[in-house]
Amino acid sequence: MASYIRGRTGTNSISVNRIVGPVDSRISLHSNCTVTMISAAAYHEYLLDYDRRLAADLWPYGIHYCGTDMHKVRHEFARVDGVELFDVGWGSDVTACREALPNAVFSLRLSPVRVSTLSRKEVNADVENLLRAAGPLERAALCCINMDDKTPDENVRAIFETAARYRRYGA
Numbered sequence: 001m002a003s004y005i006r007g008r009t010g011t012n013s014i015s016v017n018r019i020v021g022p023v024d025s026r027i028s029l030h031s032n033c034t035v036t037m038i039s040a041a042a043y044h045e046y047l048l049d050y051d052r053r054l055a056a057d058l059w060p061y062g063i064h065y066c067g068t069d070m071h072k073v074r075h076e077f078a079r080v081d082g083v084e085l086f087d088v089g090w091g092s093d094v095t096a097c098r099e100a101l102p103n104a105v106f107s108l109r110l111s112p113v114r115v116s117t118l119s120r121k122e123v124n125a126d127v128e129n130l131l132r133a134a135g136p137l138e139r140a141a142l143c144c145i146n147m148d149d150k151t152p153d154e155n156v157r158a159i160f161e162t163a164a165r166y167r168r169y170g171a
Helices: 002-009 022-023 032-037 038-059 072-075 094-100 112-117 120-134 153-169
Strands: 028-031 063-064 083-088 105-109 138-142
Touching: 022 083, 028 038, 032 038, 032 063, 032 105, 038 063, 038 072, 063 072, 063 138, 072 083, 072 094, 094 105, 094 120, 105 120, 112 120, 112 153, 120 153
Parallel strands: 028 063, 063 083, 083 105, 105 138
Antiparallel strands: none
16 A cells, blocks of 8 residues: 555655655655653564564655654564664664664654753753754754643744754754
């Protein structure tokens, strides 16, 4: 079904994460949320082969990981050939993930709760730390869904301004 939808529309994953469009609209981004609830050993035993098959059948492929600990399965994810993009959940060790997955595009998820409750300076620090850990900026994007009307506008602006400054100057 995913191949059929992509064949008709050019995409099948924009609703999972809109970054798919600018990166490569053909990416099939698999919502792998259940992996956040199991061990790396359980993923290896029960789910890895399914991701391998999906990646082969739906290339280019991406894996959405919204949990705080993608680093626990990074070596298993590295065994899935053809993964072009990973959603990396807030709180994950981005440096460790980048070491295991050097060629993938990372969509770095910010915490909407943090963005709504931190100071502008702290939001700047979160963005800078994520981008620094992600490695080459041409292989990184930022994502912050589920912000609401309680999120200060200055904090949303801080995300964009910090990313633009970081891109321009590297810090």
